[in-house]
Amino acid sequence: MIDNVVLVGPMGAGKSTIGRLLAARLAFHFYDTDSVIEERTGADIPWIFDVEGEEGFRARESAVLGELVHSSGAVIATGGGIIMREVNREMLSQAGAVVYLTASIDQLVERTCKDKKRPLLQVADPRAKIIELIKLRDPLYREVATCVVETDGRSPRFVVQHIAELLNA
Ligand SMILES: Nc1ncnc2c1ncn2[C@@H]1O[C@H](COP(=O)(O)OP(=O)(O)O)[C@@H](O)[C@H]1O
Ligand SMILES: O=C(O)C1=C[C@@H](OP(=O)(O)O)[C@@H](O)[C@H](O)C1
Numbered sequence: 277m278i279d280n281v282v283l284v285g286p287m288g289a290g291k292s293t294i295g296r297l298l299a300a301r302l303a304f305h306f307y308d309t310d311s312v313i314e315e316r317t318g319a320d321i322p323w324i325f326d327v328e329g330e331e332g333f334r335a336r337e338s339a340v341l342g343e344l345v346h347s348s349g350a351v352i353a354t355g356g357g358i359i360m361r362e363v364n365r366e367m368l369s370q371a372g373a374v375v376y377l378t379a380s381i382d383q384l385v386e387r388t389c390k391d392k393k394r395p396l397l398q399v400a401d402p403r404a405k406i407i408e409l410i411k412l413r414d415p416l417y418r419e420v421a422t423c424v425v426e427t428d429g430r431s432p433r434f435v436v437q438h439i440a441e442l443l444n445a
């Protein structure tokens with residue numbers, strides 16, 4: 277029996293979407309670090325980046341992760357940058373099964389271009405930013421991951437079923 281399932285991966289990989297569906301499928305609790313931060317602060321992520329900077333957001337993110345890793349029977353969707361801090365990577369490794377959701381650059385661009393809620397992508401060339409972040413972060417996602425799941429051309433329902441099978445759940 278698995279304890280928790282943590283979803284990591286880049287912006288647009290589907291962590292929030294798949295996390296919610298996977299939790300329902302497994303009858304687990306669902307937490308999304310970004311949503312918990314927003315609920316706690318009463319502010320949205322862009323506002324937190326504006327007022328406190330990325331460092332302020334990262335501090336809140338580590339604090340929330342520190343609480344959530346003590347859950348049991350939970351699916352935890354994380355934000356794409358959670359693996360940047362070593363202390364977070366250590367917490368993730370102990371939290372349960374860590375699933376790295378991946379997608380092609382084209383898909384990540386397509387899935388993130390519609391909304392303005394990701395401050396790091398509000399730049400002149402979001403595609404170049406996505407490529408830059410993947411280069412930096414891919415090795416770190418792989419460092420914490422217990423499995424890697426491709427989402428390109430696969431519906432969220434399909435991905436959820438695939439993860440459930442991988443976990444024997
Ligand atoms: N497997 C998928 N196929 C197509 N679209 C997807 C898939 N997974 C997520 N999406 C869509 O991509 C967008 C970003 O998904 P989201 O769950 O917010 O990603 P993340 O939390 O990893 O940034 C949403 O509009 C969502 O509906
Ligand atoms: O990649 C990142 O650094 C971020 C990803 C976002 O979450 P999603 O990956 O769910 O979009 C959110 O935490 C914040 O905008 C920063």
Ligand SMILES: [Mg+2]
Binds near residue numbers: 292310353355
């Ligand atoms: Mg998300």
